[in-house]
Amino acid sequence: ETGVTQTPRHLVMGMTNKKSLKCEQHLGHNAMYWYKQSAKKPLELMFVYNFKEQTENNSVPSRFSPECPNSSHLFLHLHTLQPEDSALYLCASSQRQGYGGYTFGSGTRLTVV
């Protein structure tokens, strides 16, 4: 089992749907991150959680809503998305915010139709 697991691997949703992405890590890390990777763009940091507390929201639209119930789990709730939100969404974790290397999950490929 890989260190950071993301589900689902692929998701197609309509603009009026509500869905959630899940991320789970069993590395004992205390910081978790959501990144967005769009074509021909750098990985964009969306949210950071450190010891379950959100410490950064990188000007992400409110149609993306993160949730971190504990240090091992991270969710990204999606509602009323736009086609331009289609991208690869990557979860990562590290020992704590700003310390240690990042371990990434395999990502969720999201398509908004």
Next chain:
Amino acid sequence: DQQVKQNSPSLSVQEGRISILNCDYTNSMFDYFLWYKKYPAEGPTFLISISSIKDKNEDGRFTVFLNKSAKHLSLHIVPSQPGDSAVYFCAARGNSGGSNYKLTFGKGTLLTVNP
């Protein structure tokens, strides 16, 4: 404003030869640099890193060079193998106590190693 730049979107190299991937940064607060490798349908995986107190770090076939005065780093792969074909991301981070602690990525360079 892109703080980490990988100006070559792609690079093609013959098997056995050297691959050199370049990265430039603009933020002088960055003091730790990493390279990640990404295969299709997988997340990025850590490859090698270098602290700003060093100018070279080597791990097997992979060597990263850092030129602080030029704000430039490069990843050398020698000899290149077809299995090295992937997207390589350069990333940089500042001191954990400052606002630049977060990992900032470049756009990536697609390396293709031809047999």
